[in-house]
Amino acid sequence: MELWVIRHASTSWNEEGRYQGRTDLPLSKKGAAEARAWNFHHGRAFDHVFSSSLKRAAETAEALGLDSHIQKTDLLMEMNLGEWEGLTKEEARARLAPSEIAQDWLGLHHRAPGGESMAEVMERLQTWLQEVPPHEGNSLVVSHKGTIQALYALATGWDALSKPKPRPRFPHLHRFSWDGTLKVLALNEPLVRP
Template sequence: MHLALVRHGQTDWNLRGLMQGRTDIPLNATGRSQAEATVALLDPADWDLVVSSPLIRARETAAILADGLGLSVGAEYDALVEQDFGDAEGTLVSEIDERWPGRAFPGKEPDEEVGPRGIRALERIAVDHPDARVLAVAHGTLIRHVLAELSGHHPRSYPKLDNLSVSRVVRAEAAWQVHTVGGAVFDDVLPTLLPAAEVEVGARA
C-alpha cells in the first residue's frame, strides 16, 4: 500500500504563530490557495482517494485536493487528529518554552502516545482500503511523530513540515517504510535524524 501524509493548509492561527493542536480552526484564504496549488503538483493517476483527520482544516484541505484531482473523499480517521496540547493551545509558539519548560503542558497528550496512535490510523486505512493509494490529510506534529515511530528516530529531530507538504510511506510485507519527508527523499533527511533512545538518554542526563 502506498500512502502519503499531507499536512493541512494554513490557518489564521498558523499565520499568527499560535499553538493549534486540537483547537478546530478553519483554513484561511492562503490555506485554500495552497491546497489548490498542490493539486497541480500531484498526478491524479497516482492516487485513488483522499482521507483525513476530523478537524476542519484537514477536512477542507482534503475536499479541495479531492475535487481538483477528481477523487472521492473517504472517511475521517480520529487517530489522525493532531496532538492535544492542552493548556498551551492558543499560546504563541515563541513563548511556549519559557512558560512551560520541557513543554510539560497541563492536559497535553503524552508525546510517546502520538506516534503509536498515528500508526494505528495507518493500519486502519490499510484495512479499509487494501492495495489503494491514499492521500491522508493530517497535522504537522502528528506526521512527524508517525514518521519517527516508523524510522526509530526522535520526532523533534525531524524537520518542521510546511503546509501541504507530502510525506510518503509504503506498506510492504506488514511493515511500513518512510520514503519521503515533506517531499525530500528519506535518505537525504536521515543524516539529520537522532535515534530516539539517544535523545531520551540525553534528556535524563
C-alpha cells in the first residue's frame, strides 16, 4: 500500500514560529485557506484517511473534503515537546546545555524536558503501522513535522544527528510504501498542482 503523508496546515503558533508539540491548536484562518487550496488529491480515491487526533491535523483533513471517513488516532500525534511547547526555537535553544547548542540535530534519543524523543515517536509509529488494515490501495495520512521525520527515519535508518539528504520539506506531500517494511517512494511533491 502507499501512504500519502502530509503535514497539517498552519496554526497561529506556526505563524509565530512557536513549537506546538501536543498543544492542541486549531488551524488559523490562513491555515484553513491553505488546506482548502491543496489539490494534490483531486481525482484520487483513498481507501483510508488517517489523521492525528490533534485539531490542526483533523481540521486539515476536513478542509480537504475528506472528513466522511477520517480515522483519528493518538498514534499519529506530534512529538510531545514538554517544556519547549509554546517557545520559539531561540527560546528553546537557550535552555540547551552548551555542548548541545552547536548541534542542529541532537539524535533519536534527545528529548525536551518532560517531552518525548524521536525514538519514542518511532515506536509509536511502528505500533500504528502494525494496526493499519492491509490493502493494496492508497491511504492519506495527515500528521505533523516530527511524526513525518520519524516515519522518514524508520524508512531510511536516518539517525537524526545531521540533516537528512534528501530531507522532507513542509508543506509538501511525501509518499511511502508499506508492506511490512516502510520505504520512501517520493519526497517533497507539491500540494498544489496545475
